[in-house]
Amino acid sequence: MAFPLVALLFLVTARWCLEVAHAGRQVFDVTDFGAVADGQTDDSKAFLRAWMKACAAPGRPAVVVPKGEYRLHPVVFRGPCKGYMELRLAGVLRAPDDLAAFRGSHEWVNFAGIDGLLVTGGGTFDGRGASSWHLNDCPRKPDCTPLPVSIKLGRVRNVTITEVTSLDSKFFHVIIIGSQDVAIHRVTIRAPRDSPNTDGVHIQGSSNVRITDTAVATGDDCVSVGPGSADITVSGVSCGPGHGISVGSLGRHPGEEDVRGLRVSNCTLAGTANGVRIKTWRGGLRPAAGVSGLVFEDIVMRKVRNPIIIDQEYCPYSSSSCRHESALLPSVVKISDVKFKNIRGVSATQVAVKLSCSGASPCHGLELRDIDLRYVKRGVATESRCANVAGGVAGGTLVPPSCI
């Protein structure tokens, strides 16, 4: 009996040493913590056990999720952790279909309070939204209860998500809130064009966020930049179908923080409802947020309905809430220093440039330079429309002619 036991111990130790030596870090494989990967059993407890062990380890510990299907109930991967964490996901994580499994939780996979995290490995977060999209009444009702977000980064720092896929979220795919130094790089985000509120990445109250070389095809905004966002980079993003790359919606709540410093460059939008957009609600109370220091540059539009649009009359509901007294007042959000440069391609509507600013706070410092947007119908010219644009410049190629 003694020999096999010694042999076994030796093998186990050897494997462990090899892993540590090979990867230069400690590995916490979820299947060693009880995850069964049969696509049926709730594996969340095993994931949390692996996370907590890794979180207490120094250096660069990795929680490893091998290939396979893991059913995961809502989980919070909480920090602070001792080292720089990695979640190496090769498998597919599946969210519960039944909303009851969320027990009031607003998100499915929640990374909270972590400083230093890498999520990678080629795997998939499958939100399994199709079974609940019909329960989402947010597109119609202002006071709706949102469905759960797939991936939340809340109060995190120094986080990179790369080489993973987010599929069919129930609500937003990724939300980044109250965080700094976050990179989303080479990520694939996908949901059907008619899936409601499946925004790709929503950023709010966060700074130094970079979304690069990422493909987003979804039913709502590919990227949306909400209040309190600063120093945001969106580059090498292909968007479509979807509602485009949007700043906003802003101006719905008093005391919202500003959006300042956004650079969107080297992006392609195809078949989207909007290209690059700033949207603010009508009405609203002061103090309102300001939007400034935005650059949209080197962008290709393929059959986009509103390639360049500032919309300060935003109200998506056809219901009474848009006819409410306050919603008839002009937006109080101030937009200034916004540059649109080298934006070309095909517009699916004739008004390719629409700068519809607020009578209560006109736009300042807009720039249109090297714009070449042709109408999808050959031989028909595109147009630009301006309202309440108080100052700006236009230069270079200007198709349609500038209204600034």
Ligand SMILES: *[C@@H]1O[C@H](CO)[C@@H](O)[C@H](O)[C@H]1NC(C)=O
């Ligand atoms: C993020 O963490 C890595 C690994 O510990 C470190 O090398 C890097 O300097 C950190 N970056 C920031 C911005 O804190």
Ligand SMILES: *[C@@H]1O[C@H](CO)[C@@H](O)[C@H](O)[C@H]1NC(C)=O
């Ligand atoms: C533009 O984005 C594509 C990915 O869509 C990337 O491969 C390319 O390197 C980017 N170019 C620049 C100049 O950033």
